[in-house]
Amino acid sequence: MSTPDRTPIQHIAKAFTRRLLLKGAAAAGSVAAVGPWMLREGHAASGSVRVFSWAGYISPDMLADFTAKTGVKATLTEYGTNDELLNQLKATGGAGFDVIHPTVDRVPNYVEAELVQPLDESKVKWDGCIASAVGGSAGMGGVVGGKRYFAPADWGTEALAYDQTKAPLKYGEAGYGDLWKPEYAGKVTVRGHSGLIGIALWLESQGKLPHPVRDQFKDEAKARANFDAILKVAAASKRSVGQFWTNENEAQGAFRTNGCVIGQTWDSTAVALRKENLPVRFVAPKEGALAWMEGFAIPKKAENVENAYAWINWFYTPQAGALYTNHSGISSTSKGAEAHLSDLNKQFFADAYPGDALTKLWWWPIQEAWYVSIRNEYQDRFLAA
Known part of the structure; x- marks a missing residue:
């Protein structure tokens, strides 16, 4: 690729x-x-x-x-x-x-x-x-x-939050693909549209994405081709999601009260839970934290x-x-x-x-209005799958 x-x-x-x-x-x-x-x-x-x-x-x-x-x-x-x-x-x-x-x-x-x-x-x-x-x-x-x-x-970043007693992760080995392992079925929390990008980076690292992830932010045809491949994996893995989050309170609640042990969250989510002495930690995935x-x-x-x-x-x-x-x-x-x-x-x-980890940060590209529209379309399809 x-x-x-x-x-x-x-x-x-x-x-x-x-x-x-x-x-x-x-x-x-x-x-x-x-x-x-x-x-x-x-x-x-x-x-x-x-x-x-x-x-x-x-x-x-x-x-x-x-x-x-x-x-x-x-x-x-x-x-x-x-x-x-x-x-x-x-x-x-x-x-x-x-x-x-x-x-x-x-x-x-x-x-x-x-x-x-x-x-x-x-x-x-x-x-x-x-x-x-x-x-x-x-x-x-x-x-x-x-x-x-x-x-x-x-x-800041969006990366891997995990309960170190139930889903331990190690830097250099942990990646976005860990979220979709069978042992975490029903115990994963992700946000719709950025969860799809996590899957995209995972697929890209395996050579399974039609176009480089960054190209989909520049060209509508490439965006749809990529999202079609991403959505196929996301829909098949949806049973792993215990809770989708859209804001800080929901992401924290996924770990605090709703049984999730691993997720793709903001850094602020994990540090807030750590302040409560919960065993939640945060680490950049090998593909790079979304920055x-x-x-x-x-x-x-x-x-x-x-x-x-x-x-x-x-x-x-x-x-x-x-x-x-x-x-x-x-x-x-x-x-x-x-x-x-x-x-x-x-x-x-x-x-x-x-x-x-800091040299591998994956900075969000500019998201133009046409891209946000397509992104939201596929997010809704993921949520409804």
Whole structure:
């Protein structure tokens, strides 16, 4: 099988090395948290900012710290999926919030629908963000038509969560195919559309996929040919699924209360369960963990734009980044945050990405509207099989 051309998305994977993510405190000194942030014309921040973010990402402690540092009152509304965020903004024409938190590969969808505004890059304290995240996100969807719409906030993965007492896995041997072993029938949890990509990578590694996985994001005919092959395997294996998940709470519940012992979940799912002292661990599969980047964008009809920049700049401090990661388990792009992480989060990272795992991250390509439509079509067929 031919190897797809290298893309900017693949290049950024090499930038996220353990040394880069864990090096930090010295570089962080220049962006230590001070407040209140001074805005244009020397005025201290005041008023409010309305944040629309993922469920479980932003803690009350974060909101309180932001207000203490800036004088701005932040109100939080949560959502569970990218589609929920996109549909909400479509319904209001880009009104109702000042900051949103999309994944980078979906940003072009918002730009196409005229729901977000270009960032004024002179107002963003980029020195507080890991440089490779800023540069790499441009080719992943963060820059559209020469204009930047996206300020990187975090990165994470979807990989293999497992109960180490009932479904032990070992890095280098574990792969997406382990989910479909007969011994785990009825005890597996996956998300519909990304579970299909996990199967795609498994099939690709065996030379059983019509086209390279990345090619299906560029060509509709190749997408359908691949999805036909993927769906055949998925439908035949569906009896293994004990629960499908679509959001964080459902994924955690699959392990906590619904009898699942192995699954393809977000890193945040596994770290939350580990914090509860459950025997759930998380490891990158040999085919590569599905990696994503999320960040902040400003809706087209935001009413508190200056305070939206205050939110972004507050986030780009080591302390705010650490508050975020310690709460969610998701790696912040805030430079120097690693110096303030809890021991649990440091150990989780080491366990999840041993050896060469960080160099093998599989970064989500840009998902254009036509691809999302096809993806959702096959997801629905998988769920209904």
